[in-house]
Amino acid sequence: MSFWRKIxxxxxxxxxxxxxxxxxxxxxxxxxxxxxxxxxxxxxxAKADGSASATEFEAFSTVFQADEGSQGNIRRLYQLARQTxxxxxxxxxxxxxxxRNCPQILExxxxxLFHVATSDGAVTADELAYxxxxxxxxxxxxxxxxxxxxxxxxxxxxxxxxxxxxxxxxTDAEIRTAWKAQLSEAHPDRARARGLPSEFIEVAEAxxxxxxxxxxxIVRERRAFSLQGAA
Numbered sequence: 001m002s003f004w005r006k007i008x009x010x011x012x013x014x015x016x017x018x019x020x021x022x023x024x025x026x027x028x029x030x031x032x033x034x035x036x037x038x039x040x041x042x043x044x045x046a047k048a049d050g051s052a053s054a055t056e057f058e059a060f061s062t063v064f065q066a067d068e069g070s071q072g073n074i075r076r077l078y079q080l081a082r083q084t085x086x087x088x089x090x091x092x093x094x095x096x097x098x099x100r101n102c103p104q105i106l107e108x109x110x111x112x113l114f115h116v117a118t119s120d121g122a123v124t125a126d127e128l129a130y131x132x133x134x135x136x137x138x139x140x141x142x143x144x145x146x147x148x149x150x151x152x153x154x155x156x157x158x159x160x161x162x163x164x165x166x167x168x169x170x171t172d173a174e175i176r177t178a179w180k181a182q183l184s185e186a187h188p189d190r191a192r193a194r195g196l197p198s199e200f201i202e203v204a205e206a207x208x209x210x211x212x213x214x215x216x217x218i219v220r221e222r223r224a225f226s227l228q229g230a231a
Contacts, residue, residue, distance in 0.1 A: 037095040038109055041134060042116050044088040048130040055120045085130065092137035106138040107148070114152040123153060142225060143169040160214035160221075172222070179215040186211060 099105050113134065117127045128149075135145040146161075147168035155162040161170075164178045184190075188204040 033098060034095065037091045037098075038112075040091045041088060041095070041109070041113060044085045044091075045113055045116055045127065045130055045134075047085050048124070048127045058119070088130070089133065089137060092134045096138045100139065103140070107140065107144065110135055110138065110140070110145075111148055111151075114148055118152055141169060160217040163210060163214035164218070175215070175218055179211065182211045183208060 095109065096106065110131065113131060117123045117131060131149075132145055135148075146159075150156075150159070150162070150168065161168050164175060164182060166175055166178045170178075186204055186207040188201050188208060190204065192201060
């Protein structure tokens with residue numbers, strides 16, 4: 001399913017005018033302002049690593065597939081926008097303002113941009129910084145960005161959310177439940193009760209310590225995010 005059809009079906013299924021009074025009328029894929037902003041963001045992302053390749057345009061066209069009658073205009077805009085990364089922030093702000101009450105659509109856009117970034121086999125530090133800035137301008141939490149980053153680039157080895165097996169933007173209650181469940185399963189007393197050798201008990205102790213450390217790291221990080229948001 002093309003991106004345009006995907007977001008259209010999402011909007012038709014999930015968006016209620018009563019719940020989203022400030023959203024533009026119609027579906028996103030039919031909104032010229034949406035198409036323009038998304039095309040510019042995709043093109044300028046392709047330029048973020050220093051060169052905009054044909055592979056990246058192909059990836060953009062696959063994910064952000066325009067209607068047949070609009071393809072020529074989209075290609076011309078893409079070619080023009082990819083000359084420089086300058087101005088991408090204004091497009092991101094415009095899109096965020098237009099769809100501020102439709103966070104899932106903004107997340108789908110960032111998801112598609114990640115796909116474009118990974119299309120040439122590598123994501124540079126400049127591309128990652130670009131994506132993170134777009135996420136910030138969309139009003140997304142750092143945890144939403146980390147979840148999408150982990151989906152496309154794989155989780156970092158020492159990521160505490162990976163240790164607990166939860167999404168980066170899971171609720172506090174979900175994280176606490178996962179922590180308790182994992183800690184209960186890995187508790188050294190379980191190994192002792194099964195009569196396992198001391199080596200297994202040491203492994204269980206190390207695993208329990210890692211689970212506790214991951215939970216503590218998440219709590220500290222979220223507390224810091226809360227303080228930053230209140231500042």
